[in-house]
Amino acid sequence: MRAGSLRIFRIAGIDVYVHVSWLVIFGLLTWSLAVGYYPSLLPGLTAAQAWTLGAISSILLFASVLVHELAHSLVARTRGMQAASITLFLFGGISTLTGDAPRASTEFLIAIVGPLASFAIGAACFLLAAAVGDPRAAALFGYLALVNVLLGGFNLIPGFPLDGGRVLRAVVWQLTGSMRRGLEVAVGAGQLVGYGFMVWGVLQVLQGSAFNGIWIAVIGWFLQGAGAAQLRQVRSEERLTGVSVRDVMRPDTSAIEPNASVEDLVERYLVPGNRRAVPVVAGDRLVGMVTLGDIQAIAPQARVSTRVVDVMGGRSGVTTVGPETPLASALEAMLAGDFEQLPVLEDGRLIGVLSRADIIRQIQLREALHLK
Ligand SMILES: [Zn+2]
Incomplete structure (x- = not known):
């Protein structure tokens, strides 16, 4: 809503x-x-x-x-x-x-x-x-x-x-x-x-x-x-009963620094990786997620001078899931917060990203195969 x-x-x-x-x-x-x-x-x-x-x-x-x-x-x-x-x-x-x-x-x-x-x-x-x-x-x-x-x-x-x-x-x-x-x-x-x-x-x-x-x-x-x-x-x-985040997440640990430019984000992460969101990590601490939605309002010529930290979401606290979190709970957290992606942390370390699209694909796969 x-x-x-x-x-x-x-x-x-x-x-x-x-x-x-x-x-x-x-x-x-x-x-x-x-x-x-x-x-x-x-x-x-x-x-x-x-x-x-x-x-x-x-x-x-x-x-x-x-x-x-x-x-x-x-x-x-x-x-x-x-x-x-x-x-x-x-x-x-x-x-x-x-x-x-x-x-x-x-x-x-x-x-x-x-x-x-x-x-x-x-x-x-x-x-x-x-x-x-x-x-x-x-x-x-x-x-x-x-x-x-x-x-x-x-x-x-x-x-x-x-x-x-x-x-x-x-x-x-x-x-x-x-x-x-x-x-x-x-x-x-x-x-x-x-x-x-x-x-x-x-x-x-x-x-x-x-x-x-x-x-x-x-x-x-x-x-x-x-x-x-x-x-x-x-x-x-x-x-999704019995399916956990680990089964569906993408084990991609690449992350961008908060002070990197939006230009960098687009040219080095989003386009080559075919991604819509990238975790933002300072040192080894996750500080946010930057998504396509966050940068869409920025004019292309302003991307060089805009820092990721100034546009990323989750600056007041990031919602994360663990690899053993049941997928249904992760989906619920996504729907409640209106997130398209959630970073997956294990012992405080980023180990991957879970996207809503991946969960939907998993549901469709299970429907097609009549699993459960
Ligand atoms: Zn009522």
Whole structure:
């Protein structure tokens, strides 16, 4: 989810990103509240007041979604998982958690706490709406109470990847002892719900509610697609059982110095080696990875005067794997950090590079040979 997202701040050690699609929704929502919802609720409202209420509501809805996602992330963290980032996008948010929940009960807790947070916010806003005297403030809190209850309720629909689907996965996992079985059931339910939304959306369009209908159908399309990708990933990872990083990595120990020029990197490492990334080593210490992506923005004539250390990624800490790391875990680390390559270290020494392309080739090979 990192592509097309802007990092806006960091909270409790978790990076918060906003997907560009969210900015569009922010505008649409503010507009529809300012010209439709609030003026019909409060007839005496001036345009300036309506737009202010609309914008405040959108910002507070954004904060509500953030609290919902933080609840997932913080509970996951107390259960020993890592919570790296939260991305707020078109339909709400996604918490990027690494490390699979070790037990069904943990999975259940992490999933349920998000909707519970939304319901709690909804209840608090409902009480505030009843308590405040100003009708505009009451309308604002009333709106927030409504959307938070809807947000919690929508997320409880029992189809993966929604929270309710995760709850379903945890329940089936608990009953059958198989996490994959749980996921299959939850993804199946999610696809059913997704198709249901698509049919509902089309019916709405036919009945003349084009905007709502398209909106519902898009959500359905997203739901039926998202779970399938997750299931593919789990099945791919299963094919990697028993395979470790050493089996797939390239035992290439060539590395570049931090002070070398980008020109050197291109002419002596990337092109002759047919590589997309090179580890950066100072003395015998790995200090980063420099990738094609890092240097693409540099004009060819500026390559001579640009040092590798100034463009390489991982300056605040490099993610590495060991030769005995299970390949499935390495893949997960790559997906979580959006890395294309990881350096492989043994006793602190660079012994090779593992690329996502190599892992994918291994999965395809195993599929073709019907291994596992
Ligand atoms: Zn959630």
